[in-house]
Amino acid sequence: MGRLKVLERAAGLAPGDHGSWAYDDDAGFHRAVTEYFAEGRDRGEQLVYVGNGPEGALADHLRGLGQRERLLDSGQLRLHSVQDIFDGTAPFDPAARAEEFWRQADQAVADGYPGLRLLGDVTALVADPAALPQLLDYEFGVDRLMAGSTATGLCAVDQRRAGNSWARAAAVHGIQHLTSGRSAFAVRLSGETVDLVGEVDIANTADLVALLEAVRRATRGPLRLRLADLDFIDVGGTRALALFEQDMAAHGRPVRFEQLSRAALRTLRLFGLGEAP
Amino acid sequence: MSGAPRTVGGWTGYGFAHEACVYDTDAAVRARVLPFVEEGLDRGEPVVVVAGDAVRHMLDAALGKRVDDLEVYAPSDSFWFGGHETLATYYESMQPLLEAGVPWRLVGEPTWLATPGGEVWSRFESVANVAFADFPYYSLCLHDRRRLDPALVRAQLRVHPTVWDGHQPVRSPDYQPTEAYLRSVEPAWSAPPAEHSTLGITDVVTARADLRGWLDTRTVPSRASEVLLAVYELVTNALRAAGAAEVAQWTDGMHVVWQISDGGPGFDDAIAGYVPPPPGLESGRGLWLARSLADDSTLRGTAAGTAVRLLFRHDEVVRRQMAG
Numbered sequence: 001m002g003r004l005k006v007l008e009r010a011a012g013l014a015p016g017d018h019g020s021w022a023y024d025d026d027a028g029f030h031r032a033v034t035e036y037f038a039e040g041r042d043r044g045e046q047l048v049y050v051g052n053g054p055e056g057a058l059a060d061h062l063r064g065l066g067q068r069e070r071l072l073d074s075g076q077l078r079l080h081s082v083q084d085i086f087d088g089t090a091p092f093d094p095a096a097r098a099e100e101f102w103r104q105a106d107q108a109v110a111d112g113y114p115g116l117r118l119l120g121d122v123t124a125l126v127a128d129p130a131a132l133p134q135l136l137d138y139e140f141g142v143d144r145l146m147a148g149s150t151a152t153g154l155c156a157v158d159q160r161r162a163g164n165s166w167a168r169a170a171a172v173h174g175i176q177h178l179t180s181g182r183s184a185f186a187v188r189l190s191g192e193t194v195d196l197v198g199e200v201d202i203a204n205t206a207d208l209v210a211l212l213e214a215v216r217r218a219t220r221g222p223l224r225l226r227l228a229d230l231d232f233i234d235v236g237g238t239r240a241l242a243l244f245e246q247d248m249a250a251h252g253r254p255v256r257f258e259q260l261s262r263a264a265l266r267t268l269r270l271f272g273l274g275e276a277p
Numbered sequence: 278m279s280g281a282p283r284t285v286g287g288w289t290g291y292g293f294a295h296e297a298c299v300y301d302t303d304a305a306v307r308a309r310v311l312p313f314v315e316e317g318l319d320r321g322e323p324v325v326v327v328a329g330d331a332v333r334h335m336l337d338a339a340l341g342k343r344v345d346d347l348e349v350y351a352p353s354d355s356f357w358f359g360g361h362e363t364l365a366t367y368y369e370s371m372q373p374l375l376e377a378g379v380p381w382r383l384v385g386e387p388t389w390l391a392t393p394g395g396e397v398w399s400r401f402e403s404v405a406n407v408a409f410a411d412f413p414y415y416s417l418c419l420h421d422r423r424r425l426d427p428a429l430v431r432a433q434l435r436v437h438p439t440v441w442d443g444h445q446p447v448r449s450p451d452y453q454p455t456e457a458y459l460r461s462v463e464p465a466w467s468a469p470p471a472e473h474s475t476l477g478i479t480d481v482v483t484a485r486a487d488l489r490g491w492l493d494t495r496t497v498p499s500r501a502s503e504v505l506l507a508v509y510e511l512v513t514n515a516l517r518a519a520g521a522a523e524v525a526q527w528t529d530g531m532h533v534v535w536q537i538s539d540g541g542p543g544f545d546d547a548i549a550g551y552v553p554p555p556p557g558l559e560s561g562r563g564l565w566l567a568r569s570l571a572d573d574s575t576l577r578g579t580a581a582g583t584a585v586r587l588l589f590r591h592d593e594v595v596r597r598q599m600a601g
Contacts, residue, residue: 181486202513203482232485232502235510235563242558263502266570270554270562 003229004186004198007177010036010154015115018146019175021156022166029156030061032177033119036154037065037077040117045152046108047077050120052158055079076113082121092131094138101142105151115150122155126162126169136214139172140189167207172214183232187211192219197229200237208237212244221253227274228259233267242271284313285415286439286446290380294415295406296446297437299430301422306332309441310384311339313417314347323348323374323381327356329388332419348374348381357389361569364401365553368409372556375412386419390429399429401551403436403458408552432462456547463575464529464588469536473527481516485509488524495526497533497589504589507570508535510563511585515539519582531590532572538584545578550585 007019010032023029037047051058058079062068071077086092101118108116125135142153157166159179167184170176174186174197185198185208194215200208215223225241227233233241245255257264257274268274288294300306310332317324325348326336333352337344344350349370357363374381387402389395402418420433434440434451435458441447453461476491478484488509496504508524515522518541525536550564564585568574571587 181483183485199485201485201509202516203484232506234506234513235561235566236513239558239562246558263506266503266506267566270566271558 002174004184005175006184007175010177011039013039013152013154015150015152016147017175018143018153018173019177020170020173021154021177022159022170022179023156024159024179031064033061034064036119037062037117040152041067041071043114045115045117046111046113047071048080048104048116048118049077050080050082050085050118052082052121052123054081082124086124092125092134094134094141097138098141102145105149109150115152117152119154119156121158122169123158123161126157126165132165132168133214133217135169136172136211137218139169140214140218143172144189167204168210171207171211187215189215189218192221193224193226195226195229199232200230201232201234202236205236205240209240212240216248223248223253223255225255225257226259227257227261227264230261230264232263235267235270238267238271241268242273245273284316288415290413293406293409293412294439295418295437296416296439296441297418297420297433297449298441299420299422299433303331303335306419307335310336310417310419313382314340314384317382318343318346323379325349325381325383327351327353328384328386328419329353332386353386353388357395359394359569360397360401361565363398364404368553371412374414380413383414383416384419385416391424396429396432399432399436400459400462402433403455404548404551406438407455407548459547464573464586466575466577469525470527473525476524478512478516478522478524479520484512484516488512497592499592500589503570504535507567507587508537510567511537514563515541518542532588533591534586534588536584536586538579538582540582543578543582547576549576550574
């Protein structure tokens with residue numbers, strides 16, 4: 001599945017990429033959105049910005065985007081207020097939203113674009129404890145189908161409003177932009193195979209627990225948990241894996257740890273987990 | 278009933294008995310081991326044997342098919358993974374016997390004492406006296422004087438409460454309580470040199486990034502990931518205990534020393550971090566892991582809290598040892 005890719009700039013993304021963008025200042029975020037869509041413009045892609053605020057404000061976020069008016073007039077760039085889509089009157093439906101995403105991706109190709117490039121600001125969902133689990137389900141659902149697709153996706157989260165939950169939304173993505181020196185990991189799902197990549201320590205163990213719970217919801221039956229690209233995991237993080245394995249086994253769902261990195265091997269042995277040496 | 282078994286002195290099957298048998302002839306080791314094993318089998322006690330080739334060949338010939346009745350029958354070479362891992366392996370292998378709740382016997386021959394780094398095993402023999410005190414087994418540890426440096430034999434006599442005098446188990450006149458023994462062989466607790474670096478850590482979110490940046494310029498390059506993990510585990514322990522950690526680093530002869538200290542309630546348990554983590558997922562494992570990763574370590578309760586020192590050999594020293 002590959003290593004965790006940390007983004008410094010919102011550039012260099014290509015079809016099949018699915019990333020997250022955490023931000024804590026508006027001006028910096030608007031520059032990132034502009035750069036992201038400028039790259040998509042140059043590729044000739046269908047651009048969709050689902051942002052926080054009315055459409056007029058979203059257009060203003062992109063005031064630095066060259067040919068903005070032409071892109072809007074031609075329909076190549078479309079703006080949607082996240083409040084219009086998630087108005088809080090109905091629960092967030094992961095399956096329906098994933099279906100809508102892929103419908104838009106297919107429509108973009110049908111309309112003659114090489115692919116869809118979408119940026120969605122999911123802060124409101126991340127900040128809502130009731131909606132966050134559904135958002136994670138949605139992200140898993142999208143992420144497992146992104147590889148090889150013509151779509152490019154970036155999920156943005158305003159750390160100031162999302163609180164500590166922002167890291168959980170980020171960790172469903174193998175590509176992440178971070179604003180602090182904290183450790184980062186990603187949980188990727190492909191069928192019944194889970195890849196845990198990056199770094200797990202005391203700062204993000206609770207996030208790992210939440211993501212494993214989301215994995216449990218999103219899957220059925222036994223799991224393979226691959227750790228080939230896990231660069232660091234401490235005792236506390238490994239204990240979280242051990243508790244997950246124990247609880248899954250108690251429910252008749254064995255978890256097999258495979259492809260242990262050297263870092264993972266050291267701590268997993270402490271808990272009797274992993275492949276025989 | 279005929280009272281206490283003949284080969285185990287006053288041991289009645291309750292608690293841990295720990296004997297060193299130092300021998301210098303094949304006949305002597307046979308005279309001690311064979312009756313001990315046969316008596317255990319006759320009594321229906323599980324008997325575990327982890328021994329060198331000569332002792333196992335002797336048992337093969339003497340016991341015949343009865344070797345199949347041994348609970349575990351393994352060569353010593355397959356049991357040495359360093360002190361921490363080896364004691365943990367013993368501990369793990371004992372779990373079924375503990376669950377069965379019956380007394381058992383162990384014949385152990387730590388032939389690895391004579392291998393590079395094997396001398397550290399004496400510490401773990403000493404730790405076993407405390408950690409396994411309530412376990413119902415008799416551990417008969419064999420030491421071939423023909424193969425071992427005299428200093429290694431002397432160390433064994435200091436860590437076993439009982440020794441074989443050629444006729445019976447007797448109290449070892451050289452025995453030292455565990456804490457005293459460990460303090461005598463661990464690195465001396467001297468004051469850090471005037472020139473040393475320190476790093477204060479208070480933020481759990483950025484603790485590892487802060488530490489990694491600081492360690493990158495000070496670490497032992499070939500051991501960088503082990504140093505980071507070991508120091509980090511102790512930093513997080515300190516953060517949990519006291520909300521703040523201080524890491525100090527200096528060089529002491531062949532070693533780079535990292536000291537992790539905190540201002541928490543403190544403890545001065547000499548065997549902490551030597552004892553294998555118990556089964557179950559809740560108990561702490563960080564100190565055990567840190568001490569197992571380091572080449573040497575020691576711990577003190579201080580007036581201010583707790584301090585742990587981890588020592589890693591200089592790369593240059595390691596290179597010289599490998600070349601030599």
